[in-house]
Amino acid sequence: MSITVVRYRPEADRGDENQKLIEAVFAELAETRPDGLRYISFRLEDGTFVHIADIEGDENPLAQAKAFGEFTADIAARCVPGEAPNAQPAQVVGSYGFE
Numbered sequence: 051m052s053i054t055v056v057r058y059r060p061e062a063d064r065g066d067e068n069q070k071l072i073e074a075v076f077a078e079l080a081e082t083r084p085d086g087l088r089y090i091s092f093r094l095e096d097g098t099f100v101h102i103a104d105i106e107g108d109e110n111p112l113a114q115a116k117a118f119g120e121f122t123a124d125i126a127a128r129c130v131p132g133e134a135p136n137a138q139p140a141q142v143v144g145s146y147g148f149e
Contacts, residue, residue: 051105051106052104052105053102053103053105053139053141053142054105054137054138054139054140055101055138055140056100056101056135056136056137056138057099057100057135057136058098058099058129058134058135058136059098059129059130060097060099060125060128060129060130061128061129061130064128065093065097068121068125068128069099071120072091072099072101072121074117074120075112076089078116078118082115084115085106086105086109087103087104087110087111087112089101089102089104089112090102098133102140
C-alpha cells in the first residue's frame, strides 16, 4: 500500500475548470474500475484541492487514465504561484470509517 496526498490551489477563476477535469477522472475510473486503487479528492472552502490516492502494487492505475493525463497536463499553469501541486507520501495515523 502506498498513500500519496497532493495539495494545491488553482487561481480563483480556474477552480471550476479544475473541478471539471477531476470529475472527468472519476467518471473514467467509474467506467474502467482499475484494481488496486482508492482515490478521493476534496475542494476546500478556500479553493484548495486535496487528493488522496491509496495504490496497491508497483503500478499507479491513475497513470493509465486518459482523463488523469488531461487533468495533470497543465495543472501548474492553473495554480496560484507558489501553490502548485505538492505530492507527499503519507502514513495512516488513524482512520474511522475509511477502511
